[in-house]
Amino acid sequence: MPIAQNPLSVEVSLPREDVALLTVQGYLDVDTATEFQHHLANQLHHGRRHFLLDLSEVPFMDSSGMNIILRVYQEVREIPGSVHIINPTPAVQRILDLTGVSITVPVSKTVDDALALVDQGPVPAPEPEGDRVAGPDA
Secondary structure, three states, X not given: OOOOOOOOEEEEEEXXXXXXXXXXXXXXXXXXXXXXXXXXXXXXXXXXXXXXEEEEEOOOEOHHXXXXXXXXXXXXXXXXXXXXXXXXXXXXXXXXXXXXXXXXXXXXXXXXXHHHHHHHOOOOOOOOOOOOOOOOOO
């Protein structure tokens, strides 16, 4: 029986002390999502607050991969921190768009673009339309 037909490779580098760049190669699916999750958890354990996920070499991602990304996104928001997806392949971008993940998790073309977003800090939630004045009950 062959070893995994589509093995996952995750290379971790640190562009800054609190920023982990995870360069992912291979299928991010039910067979490989746990390995990906371990890499993210390890970096979180070591104090990283911002995660840049380079998915430019991921030809396929299923809901398992998306769930891991959304889980780490929820975890780091409380720190506060951030998650950024970098240069996803067209197939992965389509999945991110169809599921709405690309609305929640910022997608950048380059590492430098993602680092610029990290420097900007958290983006506040959009305000409702209209001139709303906060009163004592707000």
